[in-house]
Amino acid sequence: MSYQPRRRRLPTWLPFAAGVALVLAFLTPVLAAPPENLNMFDAAGEQAASIRDLFYLVLAITGSIFVLVQGILLYSIFRFRDKGTPSEIEPPQVYGSKPIEIAWTVAPTLTVFVLFLVVMRYINDIRATEAKPDAMRVIVVGHQWWWEYQYPELGIITANELHIPAGRKVHLELQSVDVIHSFWVPRLAGKTDVVPNKINHMWIEADPKDMGAKPEVVYLGQCAEYCKGQHANMMIRVVAQPPDRFQEWVASQQKPAVDDPSVKAARDYFFSLNCQTCHVIKGTSAVGRFGPDLTHLMSRQTLLTGMVPNDRKELTAWVHRPDSLKPVCLMPDLHLTDAETKLVVDYLLTLK
Numbered sequence: 455m456s457y458q459p460r461r462r463r464l465p466t467w468l469p470f471a472a473g474v475a476l477v478l479a480f481l482t483p484v485l486a487a488p489p490e491n492l493n494m495f496d497a498a499g500e501q502a503a504s505i506r507d508l509f510y511l512v513l514a515i516t517g518s519i520f521v522l523v524q525g526i527l528l529y530s531i532f533r534f535r536d537k538g539t540p541s542e543i544e545p546p547q548v549y550g551s552k553p554i555e556i557a558w559t560v561a562p563t564l565t566v567f568v569l570f571l572v573v574m575r576y577i578n579d580i581r582a583t584e585a586k587p588d589a590m591r592v593i594v595v596g597h598q599w600w601w602e603y604q605y606p607e608l609g610i611i612t613a614n615e616l617h618i619p620a621g622r623k624v625h626l627e628l629q630s631v632d633v634i635h636s637f638w639v640p641r642l643a644g645k646t647d648v649v650p651n652k653i654n655h656m657w658i659e660a661d662p663k664d665m666g667a668k669p670e671v672v673y674l675g676q677c678a679e680y681c682k683g684q685h686a687n688m689m690i691r692v693v694a695q696p697p698d699r700f701q702e703w704v705a706s707q708q709k710p711a712v713d714d715p716s717v718k719a720a721r722d723y724f725f726s727l728n729c730q731t732c733h734v735i736k737g738t739s740a741v742g743r744f745g746p747d748l749t750h751l752m753s754r755q756t757l758l759t760g761m762v763p764n765d766r767k768e769l770t771a772w773v774h775r776p777d778s779l780k781p782v783c784l785m786p787d788l789h790l791t792d793a794e795t796k797l798v799v800d801y802l803l804t805l806k
């Protein structure tokens with residue numbers, strides 16, 4: 455009696471279950487994402503949506519090719535496998551086939567060409583070398599390790615929290631004062647490098663539908679180009695607001711700094727330090743442009759590009775020992791005592 459290998463069959467539901475698991479694994483982060491996230495599939499703007507659509511299109515094309523090739527491969531493996539019948543006869547040998555060779559040259563060329571055209575079309579839509587009419591202009595300046603936002607038409611300079619009106623195109627001019635950074639807010643747009651001695655352009659727009667009735671929505675981002683030391687903590691916060699709320703923000707930012715007489719001693723102490731050589735406080739002698747503009751520091755929700763909330767506790771820790779919160783940061787440690795730190799923070803807290 456000859457040996458008969460037992461045929462082992464995979465259960466038919468297995469590929470189906472694997473497919474469902476794959477789709478769920480892919481969708482879970484998309485569906486379960488909190489509103490503040492870095493999920494490019496959870497698009498909240500035209501730019502991000504077109505990038506996501508392009509991704510799906512390329513995935514569909516390359517996925518079909520993958521399924522087709524793997525299908526033919528698997529079919530051939532099973533269909534033409536050695537079935538255990540002894541055979542001395544060699545199968546027919548084929549040396550080349552013109553139609554097949556033409557087919558496998560033309561088909562990939564066409565595929566690549568179609569992908570090229572589609573990608574070029576999207577890139578053309580996404581890139582913004584010129585400001586769109588009616589767009590709001592913002593100059594974004596990358597610093598180690600924070601972001602400066604200038605609104606030239608509005609006379610505003612702020613830091614780390616980019617306020618934009620929802621439903622309006624915002625044209626960004628990206629510049630860097632030191633090394634290469636990259637501006638990336640995945641829910642709004644793709645990433646664009648921020649390069650010294652070069653101005654790059656991009657535009658973003660927050661979809662008002664994503665905001666619904668909320669007074670504002672924060673879109674998170676991240677510096678996406680390694681820029682030394684605190685690169686990982688060089689985060690981005692885009693605060694989208696309905697147009698009227700945005701106008702209120704603009705009006706408050708245009709005002710000079712609050713001069714609160716109740717903190718006169720603290721204020722005098724602050725101006726006896728060297729802070730003013732690196733920071734601007736509008737309407738005072740502080741005119742340094744090296745660090746973030748502090749005129750309306752307390753209108754910002756966070757400190758250090760979003761590392762910590764902007765409150766007395768964190769502000770104290772930051773002023774007291776900058777390195778303890780943000781190692782290798784460029785803000786010097788002034789070796790202030792607790793009492794001196796408190797004076798500085800008392801003054802800063804009035805900069806609403």
Ligand code: CUA
Nearest residue numbers: 635677679681
């Ligand atoms: Cu800036 Cu990485």
